[in-house]
Amino acid sequence: MLIRPATRADDGAIAPILLPVVRAGETYALERDLSERDALAFWHSPGHSVFVAEVAGEVLGSYFLRANKRGGGSHVANCGYIVAGHATGRGIARAMAQHSFDRARAAGFRAMQFNFVIATNRRAVALWLGLGFEQVGRLPGAFDHPALGEVDALVLYRRL
Amino acid sequence: MLIRPATRADDGAIAPILLPVVRAGETYALERDLSERDALAFWHSPGHSVFVAEVAGEVLGSYFLRANKRGGGSHVANCGYIVAGHATGRGIARAMAQHSFDRARAAGFRAMQFNFVIATNRRAVALWLGLGFEQVGRLPGAFDHPALGEVDALVLYRRL
Numbered sequence: 001m002l003i004r005p006a007t008r009a010d011d012g013a014i015a016p017i018l019l020p021v022v023r024a025g026e027t028y029a030l031e032r033d034l035s036e037r038d039a040l041a042f043w044h045s046p047g048h049s050v051f052v053a054e055v056a057g058e059v060l061g062s063y064f065l066r067a068n069k070r071g072g073g074s075h076v077a078n079c080g081y082i083v084a085g086h087a088t089g090r091g092i093a094r095a096m097a098q099h100s101f102d103r104a105r106a107a108g109f110r111a112m113q114f115n116f117v118i119a120t121n122r123r124a125v126a127l128w129l130g131l132g133f134e135q136v137g138r139l140p141g142a143f144d145h146p147a148l149g150e151v152d153a154l155v156l157y158r159r160l
Numbered sequence: 161m162l163i164r165p166a167t168r169a170d171d172g173a174i175a176p177i178l179l180p181v182v183r184a185g186e187t188y189a190l191e192r193d194l195s196e197r198d199a200l201a202f203w204h205s206p207g208h209s210v211f212v213a214e215v216a217g218e219v220l221g222s223y224f225l226r227a228n229k230r231g232g233g234s235h236v237a238n239c240g241y242i243v244a245g246h247a248t249g250r251g252i253a254r255a256m257a258q259h260s261f262d263r264a265r266a267a268g269f270r271a272m273q274f275n276f277v278i279a280t281n282r283r284a285v286a287l288w289l290g291l292g293f294e295q296v297g298r299l300p301g302a303f304d305h306p307a308l309g310e311v312d313a314l315v316l317y318r319r320l
Contacts, residue, residue: 029233069276072304073189073313113299115275116229137297137315139273144232155297155315
């Protein structure tokens, strides 16, 4: 697996991974009807460093790394990760996570925070807890899940 | 006290309240050397509804109201409040808070979340807990305080 910085030339490979995640609306707090253009604009937001994970030349995942806050909060990183639906269970998210920890450390970040992990996204929660994240907050009913209604979101935190 | 929507004509009154808060760097996660223009641009960010509190025609406080998250998180509001240094202890923050709850409810928000209340800001923490907020998270060392170094930030949540 090769994990490398993305360019806008990768958008054609990122979009078919990102769009189903947006349309499902079960894991990211984004409008489900976001256009492809706006979804990619979010992924490449100012301040985001975007990476892709490829296997045998095929992009199967992507993540962004950014400062979670400005000023006095800028020593804490934040990331978002997506994996192609047909490529789950192959360790791609885990590999991107490890890569993001290294990149974040190299950029001088001292911790990483996930602000809004949907509690029903059990696969993700288990992965992050297994990778050393601590649950430092639980936001009651903060996410309106398309099938389940209001569910909790978790705040996860990890020293780097 | 009159609390009313702000216009850009209020910037001249908001700036002398906002700038000292930014320069102190003890309560907001913003660059301490932010220009007046950029500080006001932050206060009036897209999606922010900005209000001012005035007493006898003098603006003594301001707050913004926005959706805390997009998509499935857009039923939760977020606010930021500032009070002029010479006007603290006069109930202005409390009055703006009550006003913001009403405005948020009227706009259809079902809860309000403060993402990053600096734990050393005891006056603010006491005010919010007294107004029905619950501490739902504690972010260890997530704020680099200019005098105290890494201090915790709190996540507060309140149903509306």
